[in-house]
Amino acid sequence: MRQGFPAGRAVYVAAPVVAAALAHIGPAATWLPGLRRRRFPGLAGQGSPTHVALTFDDGPDPASTPRFLDVLDVLGVRATFFVLGENVVRHPEVARELVGRGHELAVHGWTHDRPWWPAPARDARELLRTVRVVGEVAGRAPHWYRPPYGILTSGRWAAARRAGLRPVLWTAWGKDWRHDATPVSVRATVAADLRGGGTILLHDTDHASAPGSWRATLGALPDLVRDCREAGLTVGPLGEHGTGHGGADGDPVTAGTGPSGWSARAAPFRSPAPG
Structure with missing residues (x-):
């Protein structure tokens, strides 16, 4: 009995800590693409079946972002850029150029951190700070939020609300942050999961990626857009994607409120890219 008591007491004391940790990190299970697409299509970025949302994370970056803007101008495409608050403050002129060229600014957080430990007050404070900075540059309040690494905790859900x-989040990505990414690999990786109504995740900077990896993304961009257009799909920002603004569509707390029917009608996407 004496030997069992300390162990039982330890379990009793640890139980609330474990429960709090699970409550904090539990929503991050939506990072799993299969779960996200099936149960939370709104969170996955599933929109109109004739449209593809093009999104970029981690900028703005004066070394790379303007190059993406030039290519997008040539392609006649507008996109959504999930920016970091600290980068907007460091490079406001690039952020203003994004807006001036007709692109949509969205919130990626203040820094590119991993939220393993609960910090709801900090999450709320930093997200509001980023919203204010982005809103000042864009001239209007942002609508969209994508946490770094796609990790949604309960604190960040609450802060976003x-x-x-x-x-x-996204339905397809190019794994363009890798040191071995190439234009061919980025194109093929996106094509493997992309369908009509999908949202593409790419990066316009190597802020949190392998040095110079953005060049592979930039090289893949014209072919990606051409592939979508040849499949009869329009490419544009989330604001034109048919997912709506605001609300809790796709929220695990209110599952089933999203446009789940769209995923069943999504147009197939076929790319000639090898790999």
């Missing part, structure tokens, strides 16, 4: 933001 408080800030009036709608979380949205």
Whole structure:
């Protein structure tokens, strides 16, 4: 009995800590693409079946972002850029150029951190700070929020709601942050998961990626857009994607409120890219 008591007491004391940790990190299960697409299509960024949302994370960056803007101008495409608050403050002229060229600014957080430990007060404070900075540059309040690494915790869900933001992740990515990424690999990786109504995740900077990896993304961009157009799909920002603004569409707390029917009608996407 004496030997069992300390162990039992330890379990009793640890139980609330474990429960709090699970409550904090539990929503991050939506990072799993299969779960996200099936259960939370709004969170996955599933929109109109004739449209593809093009999104970029981690900027703005004066070394790379303007190059993406030039290519997008040539392609006649507008996109959504999930920017970091610290980068907007460091490079306001690039952020203003994004807006001036007709692109949509969205919130990626203040810094590119991993939220393993609960910090709801900090999450709320930093997200509101980013919303304010982005809103000042864009001339209007942002609608969208994508947390770094796609990790949504309960604290960041609450912070996004408080800030009036709608979380949205992605249905297809290019794994363009890798040191071995190439234009061919980025194109093929996106094509493997992309369908009509999908949202593409790419990066316009190597801020949190392998040095110079953005060059592979930039090289893949014209072919990606051409592939979508040849499949009969329009490419544009989330604001034109048919997912709506605000609310809790796709929120695990209110599952089933999203446009789940769209995923069943999504147009197939076929790319000639090898790999």
